[in-house]
Amino acid sequence: MKYSLEYFQESVDYIRKIVPWTPEVAIVLGSCLGPFADAIEDSVVIDYADIPNFLVSTVQGHAGKLIFGTVAGRRVVCMSGRFHSYEGYDFEQLVIPVRVFKLLGVKVVILTNAAGAVNTSYRPGDVMLVSDHIKLNGASPMRGPNVEEFGPRFFDVSRMYTPELRQLARECGEGTGLTLHEGVYMFFPGPQYETPAEIRAARILGADAVGMSTVTEALTAAHCGLPLLCLSVMTNMAAGVLDQPLTNEEVRDTAQSIAGPFSDYVKKIIARLGEVAL
Numbered sequence: 518m519k520y521s522l523e524y525f526q527e528s529v530d531y532i533r534k535i536v537p538w539t540p541e542v543a544i545v546l547g548s549c550l551g552p553f554a555d556a557i558e559d560s561v562v563i564d565y566a567d568i569p570n571f572l573v574s575t576v577q578g579h580a581g582k583l584i585f586g587t588v589a590g591r592r593v594v595c596m597s598g599r600f601h602s603y604e605g606y607d608f609e610q611l612v613i614p615v616r617v618f619k620l621l622g623v624k625v626v627i628l629t630n631a632a633g634a635v636n637t638s639y640r641p642g643d644v645m646l647v648s649d650h651i652k653l654n655g656a657s658p659m660r661g662p663n664v665e666e667f668g669p670r671f672f673d674v675s676r677m678y679t680p681e682l683r684q685l686a687r688e689c690g691e692g693t694g695l696t697l698h699e700g701v702y703m704f705f706p707g708p709q710y711e712t713p714a715e716i717r718a719a720r721i722l723g724a725d726a727v728g729m730s731t732v733t734e735a736l737t738a739a740h741c742g743l744p745l746l747c748l749s750v751m752t753n754m755a756a757g758v759l760d761q762p763l764t765n766e767e768v769r770d771t772a773q774s775i776a777g778p779f780s781d782y783v784k785k786i787i788a789r790l791g792e793v794a795l
């Protein structure tokens with residue numbers, strides 16, 4: 518039963534009783550990017566704790582609710598608060614939200630996160646469209662018996678950050694005042710920030726940014742064939758880039774200062790999703 522189709526279906530059956538319509542887009546809001554939730558019209562909120570077989574957020578500053586509603590004329594489900602392996606979850610458990618979205622009928626996933634800039638030409642407040650990732654730590658979320666209904670045992674991830682969605686996101690960036698980059702996100706398990714030596718290693722390996730989330734959700738979306746866009750907000754220069762310690766306050770303050778324009782940017786992308794043939 519564990520992680521079988523029926524396991525995820527139990528969460529879906531509960532949600533459907535409250536929200537009978539089908540969301541088209543799932544959006545995962547990263548650290549402190551919560552204000553986007555205020556942009557959701559006609560919202561219906563479900564606490565994670567009430568959903569059978571779902572997980573519960575334990576991080577301060579991360580709410581724990583699914584918000585259903587309308588953004589830019591599209592029906593969306595928004596995850597306000599996400600799950601990380603550093604909270605104690607197994608990588609295998611971290612498939613749950615995206616698989617539930619898939620069964621709900623979602624057609625596109627948008628992931629957002631806060632990240633540290635490894636690329637020294639980036640600045641705090643810049644946004645990076647994730648073109649690829651590096652995950653050398655931890656297991657695959659697809660470890661264990663494969664659930665064939667979602668996808669095959671072995672699957673391609675060479676186009677998992679959907680090129681057409683990145684193209685749209687580049688176009689939507691024009692005129693927003695945001696500085697956009699496109700680059701590689703490297704996963705570190707946290708909860709400690711990285712060491713300066715780890716950041717130097719990450720740079721040599723080809724990373725442009727580092728963070729503690731996202732990759733499990735991205736891999737789960739790739740496995741079940743969901744088109745994916747991932748946007749990283751640079752909340753700080755990564756460890757050792759500047760001669761100062763890294764603090765959660767710095768991360769939070771940058772995230773809060775960019776939340777308004779970033780929210781508008783994500784709304785603009787959602788408004789134009791219809792232009793992308795997926």
Ligand code: HPA
Pocket residue numbers: 631632633634705710711727728729752753754755756763768
């Ligand atoms: N490292 C890891 N995760 C992060 C960082 C960082 O520098 N900034 C925000 N999330």
